[in-house]
Amino acid sequence: MRIRAFEILVAAGLVLLFTTAVLLLTGAPPLEAFALLVRGSFGSVSKLARVLTVWVPLTLCACGLIYTFRIGLWNIGVEGQVILGAVGATWALRAGAGHLPPGVLLALAMAAGVLLGAGWSLAAGVLRTRGGVNEIFAGLGLNFVAQGIVLWLIFGPWKRPGVASMSGTVPFPPGLWLPNFSWGRLSPVALGCAVAALALTAWLLGRTRVGLFLRAVGGNPRAAHLLGLPPERYLLLAMALAGGMAGLAGGIQVTAVYHRLIPAISSNYGYLALLVTMLAGFRLGPVAPIALFFAGLNVGSVQLPMALQLDSSLSGVIQGASVLAVLLAHGWDVRRARRQA
Amino acid sequence: MTEPSPVLLAANVVATAAPILLASLGETLTERAGLINLSLDGTILLAAMAAFAVAHDTGSVALGFAAASAVGGAVAAVVGFAGVILGVSQVAVGFVLTLMCRDLAYFLGNPYSRIQGPQVPPLPVPGLADLPVLGPLLFRHNAVVYLSLVLAPALWWVLYRTKWGLEVRAVGEHPEAAYARGIAPRRVQMVCAVVGGALVGLAGAAYSLALKPGWGRPQGAEGIGWIALALVIFGGWHPVKVALGAVLFALLQVAGIPLQEAFPSVPAQVFQVAPFPLMIFTLLFMGLSQRESVERWAADRTWARRLVRAFRGAAPRALGRPMEGG
Numbered sequence: 100m101r102i103r104a105f106e107i108l109v110a111a112g113l114v115l116l117f118t119t120a121v122l123l124l125t126g127a128p129p130l131e132a133f134a135l136l137v138r139g140s141f142g143s144v145s146k147l148a149r150v151l152t153v154w155v156p157l158t159l160c161a162c163g164l165i166y167t168f169r170i171g172l173w174n175i176g177v178e179g180q181v182i183l184g185a186v187g188a189t190w191a192l193r194a195g196a197g198h199l200p201p202g203v204l205l206a207l208a209m210a211a212g213v214l215l216g217a218g219w220s221l222a223a224g225v226l227r228t229r230g231g232v233n234e235i236f237a238g239l240g241l242n243f244v245a246q247g248i249v250l251w252l253i254f255g256p257w258k259r260p261g262v263a264s265m266s267g268t269v270p271f272p273p274g275l276w277l278p279n280f281s282w283g284r285l286s287p288v289a290l291g292c293a294v295a296a297l298a299l300t301a302w303l304l305g306r307t308r309v310g311l312f313l314r315a316v317g318g319n320p321r322a323a324h325l326l327g328l329p330p331e332r333y334l335l336l337a338m339a340l341a342g343g344m345a346g347l348a349g350g351i352q353v354t355a356v357y358h359r360l361i362p363a364i365s366s367n368y369g370y371l372a373l374l375v376t377m378l379a380g381f382r383l384g385p386v387a388p389i390a391l392f393f394a395g396l397n398v399g400s401v402q403l404p405m406a407l408q409l410d411s412s413l414s415g416v417i418q419g420a421s422v423l424a425v426l427l428a429h430g431w432d433v434r435r436a437r438r439q440a
Numbered sequence: 441m442t443e444p445s446p447v448l449l450a451a452n453v454v455a456t457a458a459p460i461l462l463a464s465l466g467e468t469l470t471e472r473a474g475l476i477n478l479s480l481d482g483t484i485l486l487a488a489m490a491a492f493a494v495a496h497d498t499g500s501v502a503l504g505f506a507a508a509s510a511v512g513g514a515v516a517a518v519v520g521f522a523g524v525i526l527g528v529s530q531v532a533v534g535f536v537l538t539l540m541c542r543d544l545a546y547f548l549g550n551p552y553s554r555i556q557g558p559q560v561p562p563l564p565v566p567g568l569a570d571l572p573v574l575g576p577l578l579f580r581h582n583a584v585v586y587l588s589l590v591l592a593p594a595l596w597w598v599l600y601r602t603k604w605g606l607e608v609r610a611v612g613e614h615p616e617a618a619y620a621r622g623i624a625p626r627r628v629q630m631v632c633a634v635v636g637g638a639l640v641g642l643a644g645a646a647y648s649l650a651l652k653p654g655w656g657r658p659q660g661a662e663g664i665g666w667i668a669l670a671l672v673i674f675g676g677w678h679p680v681k682v683a684l685g686a687v688l689f690a691l692l693q694v695a696g697i698p699l700q701e702a703f704p705s706v707p708a709q710v711f712q713v714a715p716f717p718l719m720i721f722t723l724l725f726m727g728l729s730q731r732e733s734v735e736r737w738a739a740d741r742t743w744a745r746r747l748v749r750a751f752r753g754a755a756p757r758a759l760g761r762p763m764e765g766g
Binding site for chain 1: 550705724
């Protein structure tokens, strides 16, 4: 899906109009709210670090989603794959603390996150290929199950000594935290992971046969099968790649951001990454800047409740409206071109 | 605390089923015309918020319900416009709207969080309400529950016994053929989207004005939209079977309450996810029963054949695919 600049302009206008209308409906000053969003996200270096901290999991998940979209799958289960990645990393850190050097342990924790994320994704994939369950429902159901698992762990086997609470498990000692840059709370390792995922995806899809095969199977599974490409294997490969990257994002949330398992460990980043990928027209190129835009909205909206007594879900409204506006503008444009042809 | 009687528990199931019936049957109508409205989960929340806010500000529960159905119809109209008129992926638009409507509901509903508001008054049916067993079971509810009870037979009658219903099904199976027969598929699809969406909106109002009165974040209706979407598949796109599934689901929800009380240390959220593995298993069962190997296995076993046949339900053939040409 190639989106023209004209469509983006129309969509941006629509989003601005819609958001202003929503703000006026609640009696909030629109200009002040917009200014707050910008200042709250890109206003200082420490805020920029926070934006990039959100950008990392969004980018990782969105990269993974490129594979599943390319083969024609709606991997809505990405949210649960982030959660399972976080569970995997927490499990590894809990099991290995004190037995292994921190560097090795952190690497193992990330690997455990990748494995569990990929496994959770493969569960949805197998339900689809062998069980005939639509991947949207399989993934969505598994998201809720993953959320249940986290709550059960936090209130059950992994509860804090004394009283279990929504604040999560006991924080890990600082020795098991991924180190931050000196200028802000942002982990260079996390940032490196996201950049590496972007590069790996660009290489796999652009320079190897994997990208071509994924597109072939997605476009016409029967023809691909006749050409000797097993559709099921590529379907599961795409799911595993997506789940692995989402699991890595979950592992990073544990090792670099929260340093423990919390109930909202995935922060809706999986669902948000679906919106990022859709807004990117299901292509890799625009993923990084769009994820930055979305991360900025997320961080900027944190101050809304304090400053203007507004709910922070305004960011979600703007993000959703952006994708909807682009889909509509693009659809309109395509229809117009078709009619003129 | 006195032990609740089985009749009152059953009446509770009927009340719990009301919004699920409204949402899943509304979606059944939409999908029978070939359109998927995936935005149910967000639509229900936005409609619930709108219903509560309007009812609170005007003091009129009826206006609250009107607002909810208007919201549901409007969201569905966006899905319809994008999917049917523009030919944009219905799954994409529906999914975006799910997330956006939920956030919009939380944002706009913020001032109405955790405040007292009006509720639907019970409306016992004169004469019938005093019947033994049936009275408390069916005739001492509110107007929404009555609507949900007659909806399944009504929708069945419309779909299978009226000319318009035949047109809806024709459009859902093969819009181009329907067009050639003089039906306007896009108009039929838009009407089914808006009417179905309005029913989904009523489901939202049934939560915020009756079943889980009030508004908050979370409201408590989160996830129900997805269940309703899965129920349409479970019911094989047949209104009566979809309704049976909805009642069955409500029964499980009510049955889960004592279970929750038995394990007070487990947070309520863990129980709230219980429907979803069930949803996966049900869809898995549905998916497997469509397999040829399973059909062959069931062919010489009477009970298995009946079971497989009872769950057989093909999706409308043009589901999710916009009409070409025209």
